[in-house]
Amino acid sequence: MTDSLLVATDLVKTYGPVKAVRGVTFHCNPGEVLALVGENGAGKSTVAKMLAGAVAPTSGTITVDGEPLASGSVRQSRLSGVRCAFQELALVPDWTVAENLSLPDGAPLKGFSQKKAVAAASALLESLHLSRIDPRAAVSTLSLADRQLVEIARALAGRPKLLILDEASSALTPPGVEWLFARIRELTAEGGSVIYVSHRLGEIAQIADRGTVLRDGLVAGEFVRGDWTDDELISLMAGRAAERFFPDPPERTTDAVALSVTDLRSEGLRGIDLELGAGEILGIGGLQGHGQAELLRALFGAAPAVADSWTVAGRSISRTNPVRSVRLGLGYVPEDRKREGLALEMSVGENLLAPWFKAYQLGGRPRLAQERGWIDGILKALSVRTRGPNELAGSLSGGNQQKLVFGRWMDRSRRVVLLHDPTRGIDVRAKQELYRAIVDLAKEGVGILWFSTEVEELVHVCHRVVVLYQGAVADELIGDRLTADAVVGAAVGATGSLNLTTEGVAS
Incomplete structure (x- = not known):
């Protein structure tokens, strides 16, 4: 030394x-x-x-x-x-x-x-x-x-x-x-x-x-x-024995469709056709900046978008916004938990209940007390390290904050949950807990649309993966074709004709 x-x-x-x-x-x-x-x-x-x-x-x-x-x-x-x-x-x-x-x-x-x-x-x-x-x-x-x-x-x-x-x-x-x-x-x-x-x-x-x-x-x-x-x-x-890192995707028990869009158009998107089944975990792959964030935001109504056809749980819509999406049964875990996902000056409990305040005119301390059982259940299920529902969200570690953003959609009758890199920057055990929670939602019939920057997550936990390139679907991978090499290959154009280097695609 x-x-x-x-x-x-x-x-x-x-x-x-x-x-x-x-x-x-x-x-x-x-x-x-x-x-x-x-x-x-x-x-x-x-x-x-x-x-x-x-x-x-x-x-x-x-x-x-x-x-x-x-x-x-x-x-x-x-x-x-x-x-x-x-x-x-x-x-x-x-x-x-x-x-x-x-x-x-x-x-x-x-x-x-x-x-x-x-x-x-x-x-x-x-x-x-x-x-x-x-x-x-x-x-x-x-x-x-x-x-x-x-x-x-x-x-x-x-x-x-x-x-x-x-x-x-x-x-x-x-x-x-x-x-x-x-x-x-x-x-x-x-x-x-x-x-x-x-x-x-x-x-x-x-x-x-x-x-x-x-x-x-x-x-x-x-x-x-x-x-x-x-x-x-x-x-x-x-401080304990390691567990199997990735859970298997659950067996689907229905052919019902949770969400479908035809020719979805928004800034950064060049006409997306997508169908997500009830109980399906559908991965979104590709290099960042090729439309993944825009797709999730458009589907949740956080960015303006139009489509030739657009259905959620069989209900046809022409366009939406976040409040309406919550009412339709959608949930959304955004990319930046601090800027978009949480109100750091509000309590843990208030952040978990935040989506329902506007959608259903619910709020205030009486509502927080009424929902205490649900709040405690979410904190326990995701092993959130907190001193209780009244602790400020901003005082939690990054991984525990991320669990809050995800946990607000659990046990809330969701039809579709949109995930933007939900395991970014969290530890191995927290990842395992989120994987299990995602699989459990799928078992309940919730359609999961999941963009991840970690290719192995997509390969091991998803039923299918669609890869975006320059705002459009470059490939759909399923079964034996669903490999890490195939996801990465499609992410850079799929044909091998693109001579990209890591210096040129650093993000």
Whole structure:
């Protein structure tokens, strides 16, 4: 440890009576990628925030290159060569890409030049193979994947000594992850170190040299590249034996149709024909930006759309909106849980009941009390770690927030549930719980339309997969044709004539 770039010793972080981190010690060497893994709520993000200066430790020490790291100051951590890209993005939505990339290291109201900021941002993005991102664009106009890339680019600016990636790949598709890995290899080849926080075990096996496992705020163990299996790591994270990772899709017992559209047209869609059966889990594959988000939003009425024919549970409609969709029996888990899925300043219980307030004029504390049994049942079924229905949703970990967004549609007589990457950034056990919940909904006859950036989810849990390319259906995969290679092949044009590289399709 005397030659380590980073040494964290006996880190403790308490929030009132809650001990989020309880004496964590680890180190990271120059040129090394250290994985930091654990279930949601294990303390990973809290440790990352302490290293980044966003949170001050209650006790313990952190040194970088043998020098103490300033406590609780992001600016001082950055000056020490420590930078972090967070899953919960730290970008200012109303600022441009250039402003977000330039202002953190400068004085916002003194000597700032838009022209110089745009020029510097353009140079940085080009050097990182992200020149397709417009530095003049407002961050709020970018897709979640592109916002994640800007967050990573900001952390990479200036070639930090220590780069912390806190679930930074969670919004990226496989080509985007390959782009990220290329940047990591460039940094470590120059002697920099990376702390890689992720729930994606395949990524950890590919990029990490060593790993530290956290459980309940403590170090549960360590591992070295090539010296562990997925089951062993899951057991260490969870403190119990690993279970089978993917459930089988349930056997369908009806030919009824839950949803169908013919020639669905919306911004980003070029005429989609789609039929979803009752009790069917239908996957949506493809690289992000090829119409998956637009399809889900259009079907839920969150974006204007028209179709030659459109039915929900046999009922013909011409167009819809979110309130009407809820009444028709649809549910929707959006891409960005913080911006679209939750009201973070509202309680856990209020967020679970939120869709019904407008649709059925229900609300207020009396309604919350009346629905307490249902709320407690959802929290228990999904193992949501919370102090109760009155806790603010914003105080929960990212994985537990995601469970809330999904849980509001359980046991609510849904006909169709639309899922946009519901397992993004959540741990292995939480994924297993969501898989089981999705399968249980399908067993009840609910049609599930599921877009995922993790191809293996689609292959193992779905009955069929349709792959979108440039706003249209490129292929439908079922039976023996439903393989990871086939999904990826269709995602890049299916014919093999497209000479795409990971540098060109980073998102």
